Amino acid sequence: MSTSxxxxxxxxxxxxxxxxxxxxxxxxxxxEHTFIGFSAAHFFVEGYxxxxxxxxxxxxxxxxxxxxxIILGLLLYTRYLPKSVSWLSRFPVAIMVSxxxxxxxxxxxxxxxxxxxxxxxxxxxxxxxxxxxxxxxxTVCSYFLYLKRVRExxxxxxxxxxxxxxxMAAFGASLGTTVMGRYSLLIxxxxxxxxxxxxxxx
Amino acid sequence: MWKTxxxxxxxxxxxTIIVLSYFLNILALQVAADQLVTWLVIIAGFALGLGVINxxxxxxxxxxxxxxxxxxxxxxxxVMLISLGIGVTQGTQxxxxxxxxKNVYTALGATTFALHAFFLPAAAYRAFRVTSLESGVFLLxxxxxxxxxxxxxxxxxxxxxxxxxxxxxxxxxxxxxGITITAALGLASTGLRIILGLDRGYLGSSxxx
Amino acid sequence: MAGLFRKLDKMDDRILYxxxxxxxxxPLIKPMQLPLSPSSMSVDAFEAVDSMxxxxxxxxxTEIGPTLSAELLPQLVAxxxxxxxxxxxxxxTPTSPVSSPFLVDIVDDxxxxxxxxxxxxxxxxxxxxxxxxxxxxxxxxxxxxxxxDYYEDDLEGMEIMQxxxxxxxxxxxxxxxxxxxYRWVVRHIQAPKKLPTIIGxxxxxxxxxxxFYSSGQFVGIISGLGGSADYEFLANLPGAGVxxxxxxxxGHVVLLILILLGNISGLVLRRESV
Numbered sequence: 001m002s003t004s005x006x007x008x009x010x011x012x013x014x015x016x017x018x019x020x021x022x023x024x025x026x027x028x029x030x031x032e033h034t035f036i037g038f039s040a041a042h043f044f045v046e047g048y049x050x051x052x053x054x055x056x057x058x059x060x061x062x063x064x065x066x067x068x069x070i071i072l073g074l075l076l077y078t079r080y081l082p083k084s085v086s087w088l089s090r091f092p093v094a095i096m097v098s099x100x101x102x103x104x105x106x107x108x109x110x111x112x113x114x115x116x117x118x119x120x121x122x123x124x125x126x127x128x129x130x131x132x133x134x135x136x137x138x139t140v141c142s143y144f145l146y147l148k149r150v151r152e153x154x155x156x157x158x159x160x161x162x163x164x165x166x167x168m169a170a171f172g173a174s175l176g177t178t179v180m181g182r183y184s185l186l187i188x189x190x191x192x193x194x195x196x197x198x199x200x201x202x
Numbered sequence: 203m204w205k206t207x208x209x210x211x212x213x214x215x216x217x218t219i220i221v222l223s224y225f226l227n228i229l230a231l232q233v234a235a236d237q238l239v240t241w242l243v244i245i246a247g248f249a250l251g252l253g254v255i256n257x258x259x260x261x262x263x264x265x266x267x268x269x270x271x272x273x274x275x276x277x278x279x280x281v282m283l284i285s286l287g288i289g290v291t292q293g294t295q296x297x298x299x300x301x302x303x304k305n306v307y308t309a310l311g312a313t314t315f316a317l318h319a320f321f322l323p324a325a326a327y328r329a330f331r332v333t334s335l336e337s338g339v340f341l342l343x344x345x346x347x348x349x350x351x352x353x354x355x356x357x358x359x360x361x362x363x364x365x366x367x368x369x370x371x372x373x374x375x376x377x378x379x380g381i382t383i384t385a386a387l388g389l390a391s392t393g394l395r396i397i398l399g400l401d402r403g404y405l406g407s408s409x410x411x
Numbered sequence: 412m413a414g415l416f417r418k419l420d421k422m423d424d425r426i427l428y429x430x431x432x433x434x435x436x437x438p439l440i441k442p443m444q445l446p447l448s449p450s451s452m453s454v455d456a457f458e459a460v461d462s463m464x465x466x467x468x469x470x471x472x473t474e475i476g477p478t479l480s481a482e483l484l485p486q487l488v489a490x491x492x493x494x495x496x497x498x499x500x501x502x503x504t505p506t507s508p509v510s511s512p513f514l515v516d517i518v519d520d521x522x523x524x525x526x527x528x529x530x531x532x533x534x535x536x537x538x539x540x541x542x543x544x545x546x547x548x549x550x551x552x553x554x555x556x557x558x559x560d561y562y563e564d565d566l567e568g569m570e571i572m573q574x575x576x577x578x579x580x581x582x583x584x585x586x587x588x589x590x591x592x593y594r595w596v597v598r599h600i601q602a603p604k605k606l607p608t609i610i611g612x613x614x615x616x617x618x619x620x621x622x623f624y625s626s627g628q629f630v631g632i633i634s635g636l637g638g639s640a641d642y643e644f645l646a647n648l649p650g651a652g653v654x655x656x657x658x659x660x661x662g663h664v665v666l667l668i669l670i671l672l673g674n675i676s677g678l679v680l681r682r683e684s685v
Contacts, residue, residue: 006301010309017313021320021428033274035310037281038302040253045289045299046508047250050540053559055244069241073248080255090209090405092245097404098213099242101393102220103547107598108393111628113386115602116379119626129368133376133625140380163380168336170377172343173369174618175330177635179322179348181482181614183435183662184636186319187655188312188481190436201439232551239541239548240555246540250508294511295562303512311477311509319435319662320428327427327669328420331677345667351637353445354660363448370621371451379622 002197011197014189139163210399217397257282343369413683416676427669434665438657445660447653452624453641456609456631460490461646463582465498468571470578472549472596473587476509479613483587484513485639485651486611490585491517493646495525495532500571502581503535506545506592511538511561530569535561543595550599553578579604587611587633593620597628611638 002008016031051073055066072092079089120137123130142156143163150156195201216238222228223235261275288299332338349355350366395401449457460469471490475483494501503514514535527533536557539545548556554576558566566572574580584606586596593610601608607630610620614635623629633642636659639652 006305009301010305013306013309014313017310017317020317022425029271029274030277031310032314033278034281034306035314036257037278038285038307039311040257041282041285041289042294042303042307043508044251044254044286045294046538047247047540048290049294050247050250050538051244053537053563054240054247054539065237066244069244072241073245076245076248076252077255080259087205090205091212092248093404094209094213095216095238096242096245096249098217098397099220099238099544100542101396102217103239103543103599105390105393105397106221106224107543107547107595107602108386108389111598111602112382112594113390115628116383116386116622116626119628120379129372132372136373136376137380137383140377141384144380144384163377164336165339166373166377166380168339169343169369169373170381170618172340172345173347173374174615175340175344176347176351176366177614177617179344179663179666180351180635180637180659182319182322183659184614184655185312185316185478185481186432186435186662187439187636187658188484188651189316190432190439190658191651191655192309194436194439236548236552236555239544239551242544243539243541243548243556246542246544250540295515300512307509308477308480312480315478316481320431323431323666323669324424324427326666327673329673330670331674341670345670348663348667351450352660352663353443353447353656354664356446356448363450367450370618371625374618375621375625378618379626382619382622 001199007197011193014193018189135162136166140166143167206402206405209405210402214397214399217393221397254282254286343373413679416679419672419676420680430665431662434661435658438661439655442654443657443660445657447640447644447656449641449645450634450638452621452632452634453638454631454645455624456611456633456638457493457642457645459583459607459609459630460493460499460585461497463497463499466500467582468500468502468575468580469494469583469585470502470504470581471585471587472504472506472546472592473510473514474505474507474590474592475513475587476507479589480513482613482635482639483589483611485636485655486587486633486642487513487517488521488650489639489642489646489648489652490587490611490633492521492525492648492650493642495521495527496646496648498532500532501534502571502575503533504549505536505538506542506588508538508540511535515561530560530564531571534566534569534571536566537561537563543591543599546592546595547599549578550603579606581606584608585611589613589616593623593629597623601628609633614638 013031013034016027019025020028051070055070059066059070072095075088076092077089078085080086120134123134125131125134139159139162143160145156191201219231219238220235223231258279261279264272264275265279285299285302288296292299294300294303330341332341346362347366347369349358350362350364355362392401396404473483473487475487491501503518505511505514518529518533518535537559539556541548560566560569578600584596584600586592586608589612593612593616596608596610600606608628609631610623610629611633612620612635614637617632617634620629620632624632633639636652636655639650640656643650643652
C-alpha cells in the first residue's frame, strides 16, 4: 500500500465519488462541493493569468489599445449589477457571439460543406463500398430536408427511410465507441486505486 | 437604442469584418480581423471568472439563510477563495496549487466521469431492447463494433475487427458525412442570422426576436 | 422461467455495478494477454509520425483535462515517447484551462529517458482562452498570440521556434481532444493551410471524426484507449493503453451479455403479458 500522503488524498476523493454508487451521501456531497469550488477558482486563475500575459503586461509597456478588450471584459461583470447598468454586458457578449458565428461561417463552409461534398463526388462508385457510401450520404441528407411539400413526395419518403437505417447504424457504432470511452474512464481510476494506492496491479 | 440597437450593430460590423477578411485579400480587413479575434481571446479570459461570481451569489445566499446543508456551501466558498488566492498570488506552478490540482481536482474530475461506466451498462440492460427493425440495426451495429474493437472479439472470430472497420468506414462514415454536410448549412445560416441581427437571443430573453 | 426474468428485471442496480466493477478490475490484476489488431486509422496515424525525418516539428494542440485524461493521456504519452525517440520536436499548445499541468508532467517525466532539451526539442505554450476563436487566431496569426512559453520565457530565443512565423511552417498537426476541437482544427488550420493532420480523440467522438478521415482531410485517427493501445503496440512502447485493453474486453463482454439478457427478459415478459 502506498505511503504517499498525496496518493491517500487522491484515493479518499476517488472513493468519495464512487460512494455515490451505493447511494447519495454526505461524503459524496463534500467531494462534489470541493470539485465545484476548486474548478471555479481554477478557471478564474487561468483567466487572470491569460489577461495578464496578453493585455495587462503590454498595457504597462504603453501599448494602450489593449485597454479596449480589458474594458470590454470588465463590462461582462456588469450583469451582476442593477438593471440600470447590467445592459452594458451586451457589448462584449455581442462581440463574442458575432466573432464565434463569423468564424463558424467561414470555417464550416470550406472545411465541412465544400470539402465533404467534393470528397463524396470523387468516389469511384464501381466499387460496392463506395456505392453504399454514396447512397448513405444522399439518403441521410434527404432525411434532413424539412420542406413539407418536398418531404411528402413518395421518392423522398423512400430515401429518407433508407437514410434512417444508415443513421441507426451510425448511432449503433457510436454506442460501441461510447462503451469503450466510458470503460476507459473507469479503468483509469481502478488503475490508480489498485495500482498507485493499494499496489495490487503491477 | 443603446441597449439593443448598438450591440446588434456592433455584432454586424464585427461579424462582417471577420467573414470578409477570409474571402477578400484586403490588408486593412485582415489586420482588423486579426485584432478583433485577439481581443476576443482576452475577453474570453474575463468570461472564465464569471463562475466564481455566480457561485458566490448562490452560496452566500444559502449561508445567509442557513438553508439545508449550508455547511457545504461554507466549505465550497472556502475551497474556492483559498485556491483562488494561492493561484493568483503564487501561480499555478506553486507547490500548494499543484497539490490541489493533481490530487484533489484531477481525482474528482476523473472519478465523476468514471461513474458513467456503471450507469451506461445498467441503462443498456434496461433500455436497449429490440422492438423494431431500426432498433435492431442500431443494436447489431453497436454489438459488432464492440466485438471488433476489443481483443476478446478478435479471439472469438478473427473477422470481427474487419467488420467493425467496415461499419465505421462505410455506413457510419457516410451517415456522419450526411449529418456534417447538412449541419454545416444549419450552422452557417444560424451564424448569418446572428450577424444580420435576425437572431438576438444573446441579448437576453426579453430582447430575443 | 418468467418468474426468474421478472426477478432479473427488477434487480437492484447495485448488483450490476458490482458485476461491472469486477469485470473491469479482474483483468487489470490478472491480464489475459488478448491479441491486439490495430485499426487502419491508428496505423495511418502512427505511420504519419514514424515517417517524419528527425528534427521535424509537430504542433500538438490539446484540451486534455482530468475528465479526458483516462483516454487522452495514454495517447499523449505514446506520441510524446515515439516522437522523442525519433528526434522529432513538439510544440505543445493547450486550449483548455486544465491542460497545462498534464503537459508539464509529460515533458518532465520522460526527459531523462530520452534526454531531450526543453526549448530545443519541446516547448509548452501558455493557455489562451477563446475556444474556437483561439484556433482561428492560431490559424491566422500564430506568433501574434504567443511571445512567451508556459514558464514566461521569451519564445524568440528558443531553437524550436526558429523559422516559425506562421502555423503553416510546422510539419504536422496533432489535435487531442474530447469535444469540438477537431472541428476547429479542420476549419481553421487544416483546410486553409493544407497541413497533414492527425486527430486523437475520445472513443465517443470517433464516429464524428471518421468522415474527415475518409475524405483525406485527416491522415489518421487515434481513437480512445483502443487507439492508444494500437499506437503503443505499433511503436513497441507498451503503456497504459495496452495494459487497459484486457479490462475493456471483459467489460464489453459483460455489457453484451447484459443487453442480451435484457432483451430476452423483455421478450419473455412481453409474451406473458399478451
